[in-house]
Amino acid sequence: MAMAIVRRLGQTLFVLFGISVLIFLVFFATPGSDPTARIAGRNASPETMARVRVEYGFDRPLPVQYWRMMEKLFVTRDLTSYVNRGEKVVPEVLQAAPVTLSLVSGAAVIWVAASVAMGTLAAALRGGWVDRGLMMLGLVGISIPVFWLGQVVNLVTQSRYHETWLFSWVPGLGYVPFSQDPLGWFRALVLPWITLAVLFVGLYSRVLRADLVATQAEDFMRTARAKGLSPARVLLAHGLRTSMISFVSLFGLDFAQLVGGGALLTEVVFGLQGVGRLTYQALANLDLPLIMATVMYSAVFVVIANAVVDLLYLLLDPRVRDGY
Amino acid sequence: MAGARARCLAAAGALLVGALLAGAACGAARAQTAPPTVGDGITLGSPHRGGTLRLTASSSGGTVDPQINYTSQYAQLFYVLYDGLLTFRKADGEAGNTVVADLAERVPAPEDGGRTWRFTLRAGLHFSDGQPITVADVAASFRRLFRVGSPTAGAFYGAIIGGDQCLRDPAHCTLQGGLETDDATRSVVFHLRQPDAEFLQKLAFPHAVILPAATPGHDLGNVPAPTTGPYMFASYDPDRGAVLVRNPHFRVWSADAQPDGFADRIQYDFGLPDEAEVTAVENGQYDWMFDMKPLDRLGELGARHTAQVHIRPLYGIYYAPMNVNIPPFDNPLARQAVSYALDRRAMTILYGGAAVAGPLCGMVPPGIPGALSDCAYTAGADPDDPAPSWRGPDLARARALVAQSGTAGQAVTVVAENTAIDMSMGVWLRNMLQSIGYRASVKTLAHGMQFSYIQNTANHVQISISDWFADYPSASNFLDDLFGCENFHPGSDNSINIAGYCNARVQAVMDRAKQTSDPAEAAALWTQAGRLVDRDAPAAPIIRINYIDLVSKRVGGYFYTTLYHLLFSRVWVR
Numbered sequence: 001m002a003m004a005i006v007r008r009l010g011q012t013l014f015v016l017f018g019i020s021v022l023i024f025l026v027f028f029a030t031p032g033s034d035p036t037a038r039i040a041g042r043n044a045s046p047e048t049m050a051r052v053r054v055e056y057g058f059d060r061p062l063p064v065q066y067w068r069m070m071e072k073l074f075v076t077r078d079l080t081s082y083v084n085r086g087e088k089v090v091p092e093v094l095q096a097a098p099v100t101l102s103l104v105s106g107a108a109v110i111w112v113a114a115s116v117a118m119g120t121l122a123a124a125l126r127g128g129w130v131d132r133g134l135m136m137l138g139l140v141g142i143s144i145p146v147f148w149l150g151q152v153v154n155l156v157t158q159s160r161y162h163e164t165w166l167f168s169w170v171p172g173l174g175y176v177p178f179s180q181d182p183l184g185w186f187r188a189l190v191l192p193w194i195t196l197a198v199l200f201v202g203l204y205s206r207v208l209r210a211d212l213v214a215t216q217a218e219d220f221m222r223t224a225r226a227k228g229l230s231p232a233r234v235l236l237a238h239g240l241r242t243s244m245i246s247f248v249s250l251f252g253l254d255f256a257q258l259v260g261g262g263a264l265l266t267e268v269v270f271g272l273q274g275v276g277r278l279t280y281q282a283l284a285n286l287d288l289p290l291i292m293a294t295v296m297y298s299a300v301f302v303v304i305a306n307a308v309v310d311l312l313y314l315l316l317d318p319r320v321r322d323g324y
Numbered sequence: 325m326a327g328a329r330a331r332c333l334a335a336a337g338a339l340l341v342g343a344l345l346a347g348a349a350c351g352a353a354r355a356q357t358a359p360p361t362v363g364d365g366i367t368l369g370s371p372h373r374g375g376t377l378r379l380t381a382s383s384s385g386g387t388v389d390p391q392i393n394y395t396s397q398y399a400q401l402f403y404v405l406y407d408g409l410l411t412f413r414k415a416d417g418e419a420g421n422t423v424v425a426d427l428a429e430r431v432p433a434p435e436d437g438g439r440t441w442r443f444t445l446r447a448g449l450h451f452s453d454g455q456p457i458t459v460a461d462v463a464a465s466f467r468r469l470f471r472v473g474s475p476t477a478g479a480f481y482g483a484i485i486g487g488d489q490c491l492r493d494p495a496h497c498t499l500q501g502g503l504e505t506d507d508a509t510r511s512v513v514f515h516l517r518q519p520d521a522e523f524l525q526k527l528a529f530p531h532a533v534i535l536p537a538a539t540p541g542h543d544l545g546n547v548p549a550p551t552t553g554p555y556m557f558a559s560y561d562p563d564r565g566a567v568l569v570r571n572p573h574f575r576v577w578s579a580d581a582q583p584d585g586f587a588d589r590i591q592y593d594f595g596l597p598d599e600a601e602v603t604a605v606e607n608g609q610y611d612w613m614f615d616m617k618p619l620d621r622l623g624e625l626g627a628r629h630t631a632q633v634h635i636r637p638l639y640g641i642y643y644a645p646m647n648v649n650i651p652p653f654d655n656p657l658a659r660q661a662v663s664y665a666l667d668r669r670a671m672t673i674l675y676g677g678a679a680v681a682g683p684l685c686g687m688v689p690p691g692i693p694g695a696l697s698d699c700a701y702t703a704g705a706d707p708d709d710p711a712p713s714w715r716g717p718d719l720a721r722a723r724a725l726v727a728q729s730g731t732a733g734q735a736v737t738v739v740a741e742n743t744a745i746d747m748s749m750g751v752w753l754r755n756m757l758q759s760i761g762y763r764a765s766v767k768t769l770a771h772g773m774q775f776s777y778i779q780n781t782a783n784h785v786q787i788s789i790s791d792w793f794a795d796y797p798s799a800s801n802f803l804d805d806l807f808g809c810e811n812f813h814p815g816s817d818n819s820i821n822i823a824g825y826c827n828a829r830v831q832a833v834m835d836r837a838k839q840t841s842d843p844a845e846a847a848a849l850w851t852q853a854g855r856l857v858d859r860d861a862p863a864a865p866i867i868r869i870n871y872i873d874l875v876s877k878r879v880g881g882y883f884y885t886t887l888y889h890l891l892f893s894r895v896w897v898r
Contacts, residue, residue, distance in 0.1 A: 032769065032777030037817035041394040041475025043805060044818055045482070047491040048473045055473075084562035085387045086545015092563060151599065158603045172609035173600045174593070271596040273563055281383055286772045 012303040019299050020292060024066050027288050034058075035082045035288065056082075073292060083285045089293040093275060097259075097297075099175045100274035102185065103266065104258040106193040111200035112251065116240075118201065119208030124235055126213060135209065141202025150195050150269030157191060173271035192270040196263055200254065204247060211243035218242070248312050256305025260298030366576060367584045372880060372896035377587040379892070380601050381614035384562035384594050389544040390533050391468060394475045396793065396889075397614055399530050401592070403885075404585065404893040405551040405568070406533035409443050409462065409512065410524055412796070412887055413580050414894065417636070418691065420885035421797040423528045426581040427457060427552070428512075431524065438519030438841050441527075445510040450573040451536055452556035459505035462512050464537035470497040471541040476795075480526040483516045495541075519839040521846055525796040554585040554893050565593040585893035586881070602874065605632070611876040611897060612890060619744055622676055625874060634873040635679055636884045639794035641689050641802070642671065642681075642866040644753065645778070645822035646787045652731035652762070653786055659861040661729070662787070663701035665722035665760050667752075668714055671866045674748045680872055683714040684865040686854050687802050691886075693843060694799035694850025700858055707859045722760045732761035739778050739788040742768040749789050749866070757787075776817040781824060789866075790822065796887065799850035804834050807857055823862035830856045 027033055037044075040052045053059045057068060072079035073090065081087045118138065122131040157167040169187065176184035215221055216239065224234045254262075264276030275294055282290035367373045385397035390406050393399070403414075411426040413419060425431050428443040435442060449457045470477050470490035478491055485502030504513045516523065526532065535549045548557035555568040568590040576584050596604060601613035602621045606629055617625065625633050646653035646662065653659050668683030675681040686696030698710035703718045705711035726732050736757050740750025750766045757764035769777055778788040794801040805811060809826035813819040830853055837849035873890060875882060883894035 030773070031780065031783050032773040032775075032817065034776060034817045037776050037779075040473065040818060041392065042818070043479055043811060043820045044473070044475040045478030045491060046813055046816070048475065048477060049816065049818055051473050051494065080545070081562075083386055084384060084546065085543045086547065087562050095563065154600060154603065158600070158607065162603075162607055172604050172607065173596055268597055269600075271600050273595045277595070278563075284770070284772055285383075286770075 008303075008307050012300070015303055016296060016299055019295060020070065021066070023292060023295055024069070024288075025062075027286070027291070028062060028065075033286050035286070038286070039082055039085070069289065069292065073289075073296065079289045079293065081287050081290050083287045083290075089289045092290070093278065093293050093297050096273055096275045096278045098177070099272050100259055100261065100263060100267070100276060102175075102178065102189060103192055103196065103263055103272055103274060104255060106189055107196035107200070107258075107263075108251070108255055110193055111197040111204060114197065114201045115204030115208060115247075118205035119212065120235065120240060122205065122209045123212035123239075124232075126209070131209075135206060138202035138205045141198045142206075143202075144198060145265075146195060146199055147265040147269055149198060150192070150266055153191055153195055154269065175272045175274075189272075192266055192272060195270075196258075196266045204250065207250065208243060208247050211246050212239050215239045215243050245313065249309050252305045252309030252312070253302065256301040257298070260301035261294050262298070366579055367586050370586065370896075372586050374586075374588050375897040376589040376591055377612070377879075377892060377895065377897055378610045379590065379592040379612050379614065380596055380604060380610040381592065381594050382597055382601065384565075386562070387543055387545055388548045388557070388560055388566075389472065390549070391465070391474045391531050391535070392472055392543050394531075400888045400890070400892070401566070401568075402530045402533065403553075403888045403891065404555050404582075404590075405553045405557070406530065406535075406549075407552040407582055408527055408530070408532040408534060409445070410528040410532075411581050412528050412885070414583055414885060414891055415580070416883055416885065418886050420887060423524045424580045425578065426528075427462075427534055434519075434841055438521060438523070438839065439516045441514045441516075441523060443512040443514075445512060446577055447510060449552065449577060451550040451552055452571040452573055453536070453550040454573055455536055455550070457534060457552065458537075459507055459510055459512050461534050461537045463499070463503055463505045464539070465534045466503055466532070467497045467499055468535065468539060468541060469531060470494045470499075472543055474531050476526075476529065476531050480529065480531065483518060483520050483523070485515045485517055487517075519841070521837075521839055521841045522796070522798055522800060525798060529795055553582050555590060558589075563594065565591065565595075567591050583893055586896035587892070590892055605874050605876050608876045608878060611879050613874055617872050617874060619676055622680075622872070625872075626679075629874070632875055632877060634875070634882055634884065636871050636873065636889075637691060637886060638869055638871040639689050639692060639797060639801075639886065640791060640869045640871075641684055641687070641793075642675070642749070642789065642791050642869065643684070643687065643806075643863045644787055644789055644866060645806070645863040646861070647781075647785060647822075647824055648860075648862050649781070649824045650784060650786060652729070652734045652736060655729040655731055656860055657725045657729035658731045659864070660701065661722040661725035661760055662757070663861050663864040664718045664725065665756050666701070666864050666866065667717045667756070668867060669716070670752060671749055674752065675745055675867055675869060676872075679870070681867045681869045684868045685710075685714055686858060687806065687863060687865050688799045688850070688854055689794075689802070689868045692794065692797050692799055692802075693847035694803075694837075694854060696851065696854050696858065701861070701864075707855070719760065726761040734762055736762045736764045736786050738764065738766045739774065739785050740766060740768050741771050741774040741789070743771055746774075746789050753787070753789065779819045779822050780817050781814045781819070785822075788822065791869075794887070799847075799854065800834070800838055803850065803853050803857060804838065807862060808834060825857075825860065825862035827856070827860060830860075 036049055036052050036058055040049045057065055077090045079089050081089055118134050122134045125131050157170045161167050171187050176188045178185040221238055224238045261275040261279045264280050267274045267276040268280050279294040282294055385395040387393050390402045407426045409428040410423050413422045413424045423431060427446055429446055432442050445459050469481055471494045481487055482491060484499055486499040490497035502515050539549050546560055546562055548560055551571055554571055554574045556571040558567040558569045560566045570588060598615040598618050601615055604610045605613050646659050648654055672678060672681045685699035688695040698712055699705060699714045700707040700710040702711050703715045738750045738753045740746045747768050754764040754766040777783050778785045805820055807821055807825045809831050812821035812824050812826055833849055833853040837846050840846040840849060878898040880896045880898060883891045885891055
């Protein structure tokens with residue numbers, strides 16, 4: 001077990017190093033991305049450009065620049081943005097994290113509850129019109145781009161029908177901290193939660209249904225049925241638990257990916273100032289320090305989530321324990 | 325703001341005058357019963373004084389250092405926060421283009437043929453932290469422009485004697501011999517290396533604002549400096565927004581230069597995408613939005629929110645620079661062919677229609693002295709016999725010119741931004757180039773990258789789509805900035821002379837124009853320079869553009885200055 005943890009840590013560091021080098025090199029290899037011109041300002045004199053180059057260390061060899069950036073990001077933690085000069089990127093990301101966590105957690109509750117219900121119901125009634133209807137609904141959810149859905153939700157709730165009784169409760173776009181106004185927090189996030197969850201409900205319910213159907217043929221299910229357990233109990237107590245392995249694997253990766261900034265489009269559309277929107281802004285402005293910070297943050301989450309998923313396997317499937 | 329997309333507004337003249345008169349009358353009546361309060365100016369006692377003006381933008385404008393930030397977004401904000409010795413009159417529309425005295429007592433007359441400018445600082449003024457404003461602050465502020473590496477330090481203020489040394493060694497900048505101050509007489513004297521007829525306009529530009537002498541000699545980043553105008557920063561967070569409140573030490577010394585504000589508080593939030601900004605202003609959640617209005621919302625704005633929309637002139641253009649140093653556009657006939665074939669009406673439609681844009685024939689937009697009033701590259705016209713206005717493209721002539729130039733069949737790549745408007749213009753340009761005889765393609769680049777990319781000669785960009793805006797109302801902002809030899813820097817991402825055009829004859833005329841203090845004579849010289857540039861066609865002018873502004877129903881007294889757009893201090897909220 002200890003060896004596994006050390007191996008996981010080593011993988012994490014390797015992944016982070018690889019990603020950081022890749023981003024750094026791609027940034028400097030891309031024509032038009034030289035931050036000197038942006039920092040110096042439009043039509044700045046060559047003297048000002050030269051000064052900025054020295055001041056920011058852009059005149060140094062790339063390995064030195066990379067090392068200094070990593071040092072500022074991980075050791076001194078005072079790496080500042082190229083666009084909002086004076087803005088330290090680490091606190092910026094940490095400040096945005098609660099917004100993303102609020103968005104993703106709420107959406108996760110919705111998508112887990114809805115997809116378990118849909119997937120189980122469809123598997124229990126497989127072949128019937130309810131099964132076909134639910135799975136078609138799931139497919140529609142998967143097919144709708146979240147960006148488009150968000151815009152439509154905004155169009156309906158913020159614009160066209162905002163004045164009607166149905167949507168007059170919808171607040172303006174943006175985030176309200178939970179500590180400041182719990183009800184406001186809920187009202188501000190409920191539509192983004194649903195919007196973000198739609199795709200995952202479709203995906204997870206289909207995966208769960210498929211796993212549940214496949215599990216029906218397993219020996220332990222047959223044994224359970226032979227013992228005289230009710231079909232509902234066989235499905236829920238035996239089938240569902242085993243079928244949740246793929247579900248949990250997917251969930252771990254998706255959740256981590258979203259908390260790490262993957263909910264970018266939802267955050268942008270709903271004006272939520274989370275890590276995703278920060279990433280979006282950093283990419284739009286070619287703000288390398290911020291790009292580096294948000295991507296590192298995301299990578300850490302994904303790697304940690306993988307580790308957590310591996311541990312959950314142990315709880316869900318006794319057969320996995322034999323491997324340790 | 326050169327390069328940055330400007331935004332604008334309009335003014336309800338009669339209504340505003342009425343409001344001001346009413347406000348003044350009320351103020352007089354109240355003065356007998358109530359003690360004077362902060363900003364004892366023209367809004368005191370006005371029924372419109374008070375409240376919070378709520379502004380929104382998709383993102384911040386970067387550093388809040390007014391001597392460094394070069395975006396129209398923050399120039400608009402700095403306009404009600406900071407003051408220079410001079411400023412542009414805070415008057416509606418084009419009346420706001422004239423330079424007036426601000427912290428200086430009066431606008432000086434040039435001495436020594438335009439090499440010496442003598443100012444007297446007003447007495448009794450204070451920064452928002454209570455410190456008095458002295459000539460030492462003025463001197464320190466001008467030295468600071470060089471110390472912090474202001475983008476305009478060279479182009480605008482480098483002509484001050486000692487400025488070139490300051491550019492080379494900013495840490496030891498003294499402006500010795502170029503800037504003299506006398507505390508006893510509050511005099512500030514500038515000595516220039518050569519006459520500069522636009523020096524007053526450069527002093528009125530926001531980079532030349534006066535900050536306390538103790539202001540750090542580095543980019544302030546997110547820490548605002550004390551202000552002199554009617555508002556000051558209460559907070560600033562580039563991720564979330566800014567809050568401005570009344571400056572307790574402000575008093576109106578000149579309503580032309582820095583009038584009192586109506587709103588007690590200005591809240592500027594960042595984070596909404598442009599589509600959501602439009603909806604929020606329509607719903608009254610915000611009073612004004614900064615960003616350009618999305619094309620797909622223009623119809624809705626025009627049909628359902630007419631009273632909230634203001635379309636005003638803007639000194640901004642779209643143009644297509646052509647690299648005069650690489651094929652095929654190293655051949656002037658090929659460049660002229662592009663200008664003949666360009667359907668400026670189609671480009672107007674791509675931008676949003678005739679209400680917000682119009683065909684552009686010269687590189688200086690209409691309304692600026694020296695702008696060409698006729699059109700050389702249109703059907704039935706040529707540089708020797710221009711038409712009164714643009715009539716339509718002349719494709720036959722364009723094809724003939726391409727054939728004559730011997731460049732037919734060559735490969736040409738158009739580089740455009742990947743935004744809706746620019747991309748559609750780029751695709752149109754590609755089709756047009758194909759139709760006149762080239763093998764054309766279009767390459768779109770991200771918004772944050774395209775402008776740097778097309779400037780660098782190392783990227784061998786033949787033709788591109790770009791835009792440009794005035795810092796102050798002079799033809800130099802377009803002709804000298806975009807075609808001056810001093811602004812061509814091969815191999816640099818910051819070479820605003822994208823065409824790489826350098827013509828000694830044109831440069832000589834522009835240099836004369838820049839040194840000519842008589843406005844009429846200067847305008848004539850700029851016209852001459854414009855015609856010479858037009859004949860060489862290093863760029864094809866595409867369209868001039870207007871500003872579309874959207875305000876909430878609770879905003880009253882809409883007030884627009886052509887250079888800095890909606891004036892936050894002059895609008896009020898119900």
